[in-house]
Amino acid sequence: MPLVRTRHGGYNIFVMTNISAQTCQSIAELLEIIGQPARMQILVVLSAQDSCVCHLEAALGLRQAAISQHLALLRRCGLASARRDGRHVYYRLADARALDVLRCAAEMLHLPPETLAPPPMPIPGCPCPFCRPDLAADQACKKSIPQTEKLHV
Numbered sequence: 001m002p003l004v005r006t007r008h009g010g011y012n013i014f015v016m017t018n019i020s021a022q023t024c025q026s027i028a029e030l031l032e033i034i035g036q037p038a039r040m041q042i043l044v045v046l047s048a049q050d051s052c053v054c055h056l057e058a059a060l061g062l063r064q065a066a067i068s069q070h071l072a073l074l075r076r077c078g079l080a081s082a083r084r085d086g087r088h089v090y091y092r093l094a095d096a097r098a099l100d101v102l103r104c105a106a107e108m109l110h111l112p113p114e115t116l117a118p119p120p121m122p123i124p125g126c127p128c129p130f131c132r133p134d135l136a137a138d139q140a141c142k143k144s145i146p147q148t149e150k151l152h153v
Contacts, residue, residue: 033077034098038062039070046080047099048118049130050090054141058126059119088129088141 033039038060045051045059056067071091074080081094093099099116106115122131129140 030077031101033073033079034101036070038066039074040102042067042070042074043079043093043098043102044116045118046091046093047096048121050083050092051130052088052090052128052141055123055126055128055130056091058123058128058131086137 034043041060042056045056051059053064053067053071056062056071057064060067071080071082075082075091075094079093079095079098080091082089082091084090102116103113106113126132127135127139127141129135129137132140
C-alpha cells in the first residue's frame with residue numbers, strides 16, 4: 001500500500017488508496033436501496049416466485065402505489081425485472097445476490113434463516129392467479145383484499 005503524504009509533510013498510513021470515494025458511494029447507494037424495509041420484504045417475496053402487484057399487496061399489507069414505486073426503483077437498479085402476460089405484469093428477482101446480502105446481514109445479526117422466508121402460499125385474500133387459480137383470468141387481481149387477511153413478512 002503506498003503511503004499518502006499529508007499537507008503537513010507527514011504520512012497518513014490509514015488512507016486506503018485501493019478503494020475510491022466513487023466505489024464507496026456506489027456501494028452505499030446499493031445498500032441504501034436494498035436496506036429500505038419495504039424493499040427488503042418485496043425482494044424476499046420475489047425470491048420465491050414471480051409476483052404481480054396484487055400478490056405483493058396481500059403478502060405485505062402495503063398500498064399498490066407504494067409497491068409500484070418500490071418496484072420501479074428495484075427495476076431501475078437491476079434488482080427486479082418485469083414480464084407481461086396478457087393484462088398482468090409479473091415481477092421477479094433479477095439478481096439473486098440481493099437476497100444473499102440480506103441473508104448475510106441476518107446472519108451477522110444472529111437471526112435464524114427462516115427470518116427471510118417468503119410467506120406460505122397461497123396467501124389468504126390474495127386474488128392473484130397463483131393464489132387463486134380458480135378465478136377466471138378477467139377476475140384475477142381485481143378483488144379487494146380485506147385488511148384482516150393481510151400478512152406481514
